[in-house]
Amino acid sequence: MEDKLIGKRVDVLDKGWIELVDLMPHPASDVSGDLAIVNAARVSFLGESKGPGRDKRLLFYLLRHRHTSPFEMVEFKFRVRAPLVTWWQWVRHRTWNMNAQSGRYTPFQESDFYVPDTWRRQSKDNKQASEGSLGPAESDELTEKLLRHYDEGFRLYTEALDLGVSKEMARLFLPGFSVYYTWVTKIDAHNLMHFLRLRMARDAQYEIRVFAGAIHEHFFQPALPWTAEAFDKYILKNE
Numbered sequence: 079m080e081d082k083l084i085g086k087r088v089d090v091l092d093k094g095w096i097e098l099v100d101l102m103p104h105p106a107s108d109v110s111g112d113l114a115i116v117n118a119a120r121v122s123f124l125g126e127s128k129g130p131g132r133d134k135r136l137l138f139y140l141l142r143h144r145h146t147s148p149f150e151m152v153e154f155k156f157r158v159r160a161p162l163v164t165w166w167q168w169v170r171h172r173t174w175n176m177n178a179q180s181g182r183y184t185p186f187q188e189s190d191f192y193v194p195d196t197w198r199r200q201s202k203d204n205k206q207a208s209e210g211s212l213g214p215a216e217s218d219e220l221t222e223k224l225l226r227h228y229d230e231g232f233r234l235y236t237e238a239l240d241l242g243v244s245k246e247m248a249r250l251f252l253p254g255f256s257v258y259y260t261w262v263t264k265i266d267a268h269n270l271m272h273f274l275r276l277r278m279a280r281d282a283q284y285e286i287r288v289f290a291g292a293i294h295e296h297f298f299q300p301a302l303p304w305t306a307e308a309f310d311k312y313i314l315k316n317e
């Protein structure tokens with residue numbers, strides 16, 4: 079397995095990131111994540127590893143036939159920093175355990191706002207989606223307006239705090255969808271695959287898709303190479 083997977087942090091969006099805090103089985107363990115899945119499946123008939131070739135075939139068989147419980151034996155714990163627009167979509171997935179930063183406790187900083195590098199246009203045939211983007215001149219103008227909006231929201235937030243208003247109320251002045259949040263979150267490999275399938279899809283919003291893509295590329299694949307191969311084949315490509 080890749081060295082130093084635990085503690086690895088990948089930048090996502092302009093100020094966001096995702097970091098692997100912990101993994102079970104631990105990378106230093108004798109048993110890899112893929113093998114933990116195979117060994118769990120073999121408990122059904124009280125056996126263990128039968129060598130890499132047969133183990134990998136068994137793992138592929140499990141995923142192809144949606145025998146999913148052995149995949150719950152592997153767990154990932156992440157720290158994530160993402161805008162609230164990402165958070166709201168993420169928390170709809172009830173299979174993640176979560177603990178989040180408290181805006182009632184920790185004051186927000188001037189730099190805590192998401193600034194997109196492109197303005198996507200409304201899709202014509204999907205009311206939820208976007209396609210294409212504004213040209214550079216229109217984009218720059220809109221970004222400037224967004225920054226002014228953030229400055230004003232943050233100025234009013236600070237003014238309210240200075241008046242002695244509580245953090246839980248002063249935050250009403252902050253632009254709601256764009257403020258960056260940090261949370262710790264944990265999930266098993268079976269439910270992670272469900273999340274990745276939905277949130278790596280083209281119809282998922284870009285601001286969550288990039289996080290799902292980062293998990294897939296930088297953590298899921300290195301931690302579980304056989305599982306990732308089977309996931310790509312049977313779930314993403316539906317072969």
Ligand SMILES: Cc1cc2nc3c(=O)[nH]c(=O)nc-3n(C[C@H](O)[C@H](O)[C@H](O)COP(=O)(O)OP(=O)(O)OC[C@H]3O[C@@H](n4cnc5c(N)ncnc54)[C@H](O)[C@@H]3O)c2cc1C
Pocket residue numbers: 170171172173174206269272276277281282283
């Ligand atoms: C492209 C896209 C657009 C979306 N648009 C909207 C929208 O417009 N409005 C909106 O409200 N949501 C929207 N969602 C969120 C979506 O409806 C789901 O809430 C979200 O994707 C989580 O999916 P899930 O319930 O399968 O996942 P999880 O909550 O992670 O659950 C995983 C699986 O566990 C099972 N499960 C978990 N909890 C329960 C339970 N209590 N009862 C029964 N089974 C359970 C289900 O089989 C479920 O599929 C959208 C999602 C996507 C990907």
